[in-house]
Amino acid sequence: MATDTATRVLFDEPGPRGRATIRIATIVAAVIVVLLVAGAVWQFAVHGQLAAYKWQFFTYTAIIQTLVVEGIGNTFLATAVAAVVAFPFGLVLALGRLSRRRVLSRVSTAWIEFFRSMPMILVVYAFLLALPRSGLVLPVFWMLVVPMILVSSASTAEVFRAGIKAVDKGQWEAAQSLGLSPGLVLTTIVLPQAFRIVLPNLLTGLVSLLKDSTLGYVVSYGELMQQGKELVAYYHYMIQTYLVIALIYVLINWLLTRLASWLQARTGTRKTAAAPVAVDLEPAQ
DSSP states (O other): OHHHHHHHHHSOOOOHHHHHHHHHHHHHHHHHHHHHHHHHHHHHHHTTTTOGGGTGGGGSHHHHIIIIIIIIHHHHHHHHHHHHHHHHHHHHHHHHHHOSOHHHHHHHHHHHHHHHSSOHHHHHHIIIIIHHHTTOOOOHHHHHHHHHHHHHHHHHHHHHHHHHHHSOHHHHHHHHHTTOOHHHHIIIIIHHHHHHHHHHHHHHHHHHHHHHGGGGGGTTOOSHHHHHHHHHHHHOOHHHHHHHHHHHHHHHHHHHHHHHHHHHHHHHHHHHHHOOOOOOOOOOO
């Protein structure tokens, strides 16, 4: 029951015709992608881009140090710090938007809607170009991470709000009949179930944060893309370098996506087996 409710709230489940259309579209898209990749490989081979000496430099210790240790390490650092701050902040914003206090609800809603509609690169440029003119100069790391936090907190807030509203309303009423205070119902009954519901979506948000970290090149933060840019400037092997970087991102995002799918299947099975009771919050209108 809880799983079905979460599914309906977080996305519309397609019917038989919709699933068939999705399967056909997936097959067609896969064939197109395979043809494009084959065509690209053929073009690379024709123009000598697959020559061994153009790929050999990836075996150098200095290159491995630059891409793997520094590039991936800095990417993970920025992503982790942004997630540690943005996810709890998103929960606070979600609770604020659901609050019966009109001022708090409106402020939270305004924050969420503003940063949800704001392209992150525009926020990065604001921290890079606009704020220093006002006397506020942040270190390069925070010029990237703070915009990631601001934008991600808004989208994460909506994920948490959907998870909270997905908890069955009957649990709120059952808890109140037992004499529990609203705050106790929220912390001990609603939020634990909401966390289980939105956990796969939070991992998807983590993937988005990882991709947002590629904007580090704007502020010259040494994440993976910036390190690749410097390697291209030094070795002049642009195609090879960016292909390797693309493969690294695909591998990382694939692992995170698989983890999200595994958690969704695991928590879904657990919720169905345990048949937990659920709660909803009454948002301020």
